[in-house]
Amino acid sequence: MSRAMAERVHRALADENLQTALTRLLGLIKYVRGITFANLDFETLSGEIRHVKETSIANLPDLVEQFKLQATKSGAIVYEAEDAEDARGYISMVVHEHGVKHIVKSKSMLGEEIGIREHLEKMGITVTETDIGEWIVQLASERPAHLVGPAVHKTIEQVAELVSNAVGGNIGTEPQALLDASRQALRKTYIQAEMGMSGANIALADTGSLIVVTNEGNGCLSTTMPPVHVAMVGYEKIVSGWNDAAAILRLLSRCTTGMKMPVYVSHITGPSRTDAIPGSVHMGSGGPRELHIVLVDNGRWQMQETEDFREALYCIKCGTCLNVCPVFASVAGQTYGYIYHGGIGAILTAFQHSAEEAEDVASLCLGCMACRDACPARIDIPRMIVALRTGLAQETGLPWLSKMAYGRVLKHPPTFDKVLKVASYLQQPFVDKDRMIRQLPGSLKSLTQTISLPALSRKPLGDRLKENSSPGKTDKPKVAFYSGCVGTYAYPETCEQAMQLLKQCGAQPFYPQKQACCGAPAYFAGDAETALGLAKENIAALEEMKPDFIATVCPGCASMLKKEYVKLTSGEPKLNRRAKALAEKVRDLSQLVMELTPSQLPKPSRNQKITYHDPCHLKRGLGIFDGPRKLLEREGFEIVEMADADACCGFGGHVVLTYPELSKSILKRKIDNIEATGVDTVVTNCLPCVLQLRGGLDKRKSKIKVVHSVELLADIL
Amino acid sequence: MSTEVTNPVDAFIAEAGKAGASVFQAPKAEDAVVYLIKLVQEHNVKTAVKSKSEIADVAKLRERLEKEGIGVVETDLRDWLSQLSGGKSADKWTIGQVQELISQATGQKPDKEPRALLDAANLFVRQKCLDADLGISEASLAIAETGSLVVAGDEGVSRLVAVLPRIHVTLLDSQNIVPSMEDVFTKIKKGSPGRISQVMPVYVTYITGRNTTADIPGAVLARAQGPAEEYIIVIHNCAGGTGA
Numbered sequence: 001m002s003r004a005m006a007e008r009v010h011r012a013l014a015d016e017n018l019q020t021a022l023t024r025l026l027g028l029i030k031y032v033r034g035i036t037f038a039n040l041d042f043e044t045l046s047g048e049i050r051h052v053k054e055t056s057i058a059n060l061p062d063l064v065e066q067f068k069l070q071a072t073k074s075g076a077i078v079y080e081a082e083d084a085e086d087a088r089g090y091i092s093m094v095v096h097e098h099g100v101k102h103i104v105k106s107k108s109m110l111g112e113e114i115g116i117r118e119h120l121e122k123m124g125i126t127v128t129e130t131d132i133g134e135w136i137v138q139l140a141s142e143r144p145a146h147l148v149g150p151a152v153h154k155t156i157e158q159v160a161e162l163v164s165n166a167v168g169g170n171i172g173t174e175p176q177a178l179l180d181a182s183r184q185a186l187r188k189t190y191i192q193a194e195m196g197m198s199g200a201n202i203a204l205a206d207t208g209s210l211i212v213v214t215n216e217g218n219g220c221l222s223t224t225m226p227p228v229h230v231a232m233v234g235y236e237k238i239v240s241g242w243n244d245a246a247a248i249l250r251l252l253s254r255c256t257t258g259m260k261m262p263v264y265v266s267h268i269t270g271p272s273r274t275d276a277i278p279g280s281v282h283m284g285s286g287g288p289r290e291l292h293i294v295l296v297d298n299g300r301w302q303m304q305e306t307e308d309f310r311e312a313l314y315c316i317k318c319g320t321c322l323n324v325c326p327v328f329a330s331v332a333g334q335t336y337g338y339i340y341h342g343g344i345g346a347i348l349t350a351f352q353h354s355a356e357e358a359e360d361v362a363s364l365c366l367g368c369m370a371c372r373d374a375c376p377a378r379i380d381i382p383r384m385i386v387a388l389r390t391g392l393a394q395e396t397g398l399p400w401l402s403k404m405a406y407g408r409v410l411k412h413p414p415t416f417d418k419v420l421k422v423a424s425y426l427q428q429p430f431v432d433k434d435r436m437i438r439q440l441p442g443s444l445k446s447l448t449q450t451i452s453l454p455a456l457s458r459k460p461l462g463d464r465l466k467e468n469s470s471p472g473k474t475d476k477p478k479v480a481f482y483s484g485c486v487g488t489y490a491y492p493e494t495c496e497q498a499m500q501l502l503k504q505c506g507a508q509p510f511y512p513q514k515q516a517c518c519g520a521p522a523y524f525a526g527d528a529e530t531a532l533g534l535a536k537e538n539i540a541a542l543e544e545m546k547p548d549f550i551a552t553v554c555p556g557c558a559s560m561l562k563k564e565y566v567k568l569t570s571g572e573p574k575l576n577r578r579a580k581a582l583a584e585k586v587r588d589l590s591q592l593v594m595e596l597t598p599s600q601l602p603k604p605s606r607n608q609k610i611t612y613h614d615p616c617h618l619k620r621g622l623g624i625f626d627g628p629r630k631l632l633e634r635e636g637f638e639i640v641e642m643a644d645a646d647a648c649c650g651f652g653g654h655v656v657l658t659y660p661e662l663s664k665s666i667l668k669r670k671i672d673n674i675e676a677t678g679v680d681t682v683v684t685n686c687l688p689c690v691l692q693l694r695g696g697l698d699k700r701k702s703k704i705k706v707v708h709s710v711e712l713l714a715d716i717l
Numbered sequence: 718m719s720t721e722v723t724n725p726v727d728a729f730i731a732e733a734g735k736a737g738a739s740v741f742q743a744p745k746a747e748d749a750v751v752y753l754i755k756l757v758q759e760h761n762v763k764t765a766v767k768s769k770s771e772i773a774d775v776a777k778l779r780e781r782l783e784k785e786g787i788g789v790v791e792t793d794l795r796d797w798l799s800q801l802s803g804g805k806s807a808d809k810w811t812i813g814q815v816q817e818l819i820s821q822a823t824g825q826k827p828d829k830e831p832r833a834l835l836d837a838a839n840l841f842v843r844q845k846c847l848d849a850d851l852g853i854s855e856a857s858l859a860i861a862e863t864g865s866l867v868v869a870g871d872e873g874v875s876r877l878v879a880v881l882p883r884i885h886v887t888l889l890d891s892q893n894i895v896p897s898m899e900d901v902f903t904k905i906k907k908g909s910p911g912r913i914s915q916v917m918p919v920y921v922t923y924i925t926g927r928n929t930t931a932d933i934p935g936a937v938l939a940r941a942q943g944p945a946e947e948y949i950i951v952i953h954n955c956a957g958g959t960g961a
Contacts, residue, residue: 024934074915132941133932149931156934175933182933183942187847207917217880217928217943224873224920225843246898257931259736261863264880264943265923272873272920274835275913276795278812282831285794286839287873287920289832 001363001658005337012331013661017155022332025152029323032258048247050378053314056239060304063205063238070208074270075283076291083298084114091116091230094292095125098228100194106214106222107131108199109317110232110296113339113352128189130218132182139166145333148256148319153332196226200233202248206241209269213262220264229288235300236313248316251376255318299351308387312347314377321371321381326648327364330665336361343371343381347388355392362388366652367524369620389526398527406522406530413516420489424456431455436698450664451695454490461492465511470545476508480547484554485517486687497714498553498589504717505596514541518560535565539578550586553710554687555618562586588618590628590685590709603636609679610637614646615686628685628709635716642673651692667696674704681705683712725861729894730951732864736926738947746776749888749950754785760884762787762850768878769793769870770855772888772955790845792874794838842874852882856889858904862897865925869905869918876922885944890955
């Protein structure tokens with residue numbers, strides 16, 4: 001995290017206009033997504049895009065050659081630019097050659113990436129953005145806030161002022177009047193322009209065609225009215241042919257606007273032409289006489305060759321990842337500070353700028369995986385962010401504080417245990433009667449600004465369960481209980497209830513004393529070495545008594561044990577086999593309760609309404625969301641669903657520590673949704689989520705109770 | 718991907734309507750002409766621009782609209798020259814004759830070389846598109862799956878006719894409706910206008926519903942930068958009784 005980033009986050013959260021605009025945007029997005037995805041086979045359609053992009057990027061060198069050949073045959077002039085400067089240089093040359101003074105430009109993220117407008121403006125050329133949103137952003141001298149809706153951060157009053165100033169008159173704040181004025185102003189610029197610029201959403205190798213998509217019609221006009229058309233195209237846009245394009249188009253528009261197709265899809269093959277004038281075929285009939293296609297590398301080939309990051313090239317720039325990102329919903333695009341926003345922005349920034357700058361963007365990531373599940377190309381952005389940090393840690397090392405925290409403390413369980421015991425002693429003056437810490441002093445103050453913290457237990461779980469360290473001789477299913485750090489030090493009583501619950505289900509639970517932190521904090525920060533060390537300790541500790549199951553109350557830990565350990569140990573075959581065997585046994589506690597009590601009949605209603613919060617790592621990490629609800633219903637609870645039950649609570653990543661204000665804004669939406677249900681209890685299956693929700697509701701002085709499902713079930717099962 | 722509705726014509730009409738287009742069904746080409754005349758009267762249309770359309774040519778649509786007092790300009794260069802010459806075929810003209818026609822129409826005297834003649838023609842026709850109340854196109858194909866019209870051509874004006882005027886009307890032979898996007902590609906290569914010296918027409922423009930924008934806060938507004946109204950006339954029996 002850089003100071004500049006912290007400053008931008010702070011400004012965005014304090015900007016009332018921005019927050020108003022974002023609330024409006026979120027409502028619109030939710031509405032559109034609701035309609036669009038209601039009857040859509042997203043699995044099949046996203047699978048098709050994934051296949052198309054995987055194949056095209058794998059065959060990219062061949063496709064590029066074919067594209068160049070066919071595009072040239074169609075009369076286009078193809079130029080290959082190595083980087084932004086190269087692309088700007090070529091385009092400037094074309095501008096000079098034709099004595100261009102006015103340019104109309106259709107929206108292009110690649111144009112933003114290479115900074116073409118600013119460059120041409122410095123040369124004294126008038127460049128007009130023709131997408132109305134982009135035009136508004138240009139009038140405000142800003143950068144786009146969103147891939148698809150550049151001006152989503154503006155209020156109607158701000159837009160009214162910008163448009164009025166641009167056309168010279170007072171247009172007022174009536175949307176229709178503002179639109180009419182914008183259209184008329186833009187029409188004039190098309191007539192005047194000697195050059196039109198655009199990007200391309202897709203390029204087809206077999207015919208050398210470009211596909212340009214717009215809903216406003218500005219794409220058609222920008223690419224047709226001026227006598228010269230320059231298209232900027234990233235290499236990754238090339239697919240083999242129209243059928244591939246169809247697969248992409250099917251989801252592109254649904255994801256952006258909710259429509260089945262964009263309003264205008266222009267499929268352009270070469271410059272316009274006629275044979276009506278005697279002589280031969282003449283270019284430039286009712287459209288441009290020259291078409292320049294600038295293929296831009298700018299880090300793309302490097303990405304194509306790097307297995308860990310190749311899938312970033314599958315991005316179709318639909319903006320869905322931003323639409324579902326809790327962080328984006330709080331701060332919008334400009335806050336990220338670079339061209340591309342959100343998680344995918346971090347990866348692209350790494351290749352266009354540097355890994356350090358990318359890490360700055362990635363520091364905003366909660367790791368909630370909402371983007372991964374919503375992506376129409378199934379891009380695993382969270383995985384790439386971990387890969388980015390791991391690479392960075394290997395190259396330049398971790399920041400000293402992280403090195404200290406992970407390498408010296410977390411990695412050595414006895415040290416970690418001692419540090420927390422000392423902390424549990426030091427905290428005493430600040431602990432209220434109900435074991436909550438509401439205000440910490442000095443530099444620790446920020447920790448208690450967003451949420452009230454649970455006091456660390458003076459007697460952590462291990463010390464309480466000395467007698468239960470082994471299953472002993474038994475015919476019952478042997479269940480090793482894995483508590484996780486939050487359970488061990490903050491909520492040992494809940495863990496004891498979990499053990500009790502397992503007993504009630506007919507199992508023999510025990511607590512392996514040698515268990516350590518799962519390593520998630522280190523792993524997600526890029527410290528793979530510490531994470532691997534901890535994986536080894538935990539694998540040994542948990543397999544020792546040959547349990548039938550391993551029960552968890554923290555899905556973050558469960559994901560580590562079940563999924564990441566297998567990846568982490570891939571370099572050591574023997575260890576890897578043990579990790580795989582362990583993974584098979586890991587269960588979320590609610591899942592295990594269902595497995596152990598399959599014939600339990602539904603209980604009569606308790607007349608108690610609750611709402612359920614989906615932990616990110618349980619729903620998206622392990623795919624468990626239906627089971628916990630079924631269990632609660634079986635036990636007689638009535639679930640009132642909150643809006644966005646699976647949205648992150650704001651605890652994820654390091655955001656809660658590095659950007660407490662941001663975490664607070666995300667938590668606020670969650671709590672608003674909880675309160676809107678009108679119930680008095682919110683249930684979840686993750687102790688860190690409990691910590692965050694309980695702390696947030698306490699700050700709000702709310703009477704709503706937050707419980708881990710274990711706490712509800714232990715009494716009644 | 719095939720749609721669940723088995724009849725592509727019905728599916729197209731449903732989807733195009735959902736996307737925001739107004740669809741009218743004409744049993745024959747003559748019904749389309751009658752409907753169009755009613756439409757121009759209702760919308761107070763004074764001027765129209767027209768893209769290449771065989772359906773319109775056969776039905777003498779331009780002449781019929783002119784009789785109603787509507788100024789109609791052909792925008793396809795060949796058709797425009799023919800219109801200027803009073804209906805002569807443009808195939809055997811000399812460059813001098815072309816210069817003569819363009820000079821008379823534009824009131825300028827461009828040089829007798831192709832570039833200058835094209836520039837003059839482009840500017841003139843473009844202005845007509847900007848000024849026109851109505852644009853008339855014919856779709857080479859249409860897609861049932863998405864309700865999209867497919868307008869093809871080698872000249873840029875086919876796109877200006879579709880986007881610049883206040884109202885856009887597209888004529889569509891129901892036999893040219895295909896089930897899905899994938900069906901377009903092979904058909905477009907075979908049977909659409911354009912394709913001078915290449916397999917693909919220079920422009921294949923897919924138009925789906927009515928243009929909109931969400932960039933002005935507060936509402937999703939129709940008529941962003943294209944027409945306010947998008948009409949489609951589906952003609953079921955284009956051959957006028959002799960066809961299928």
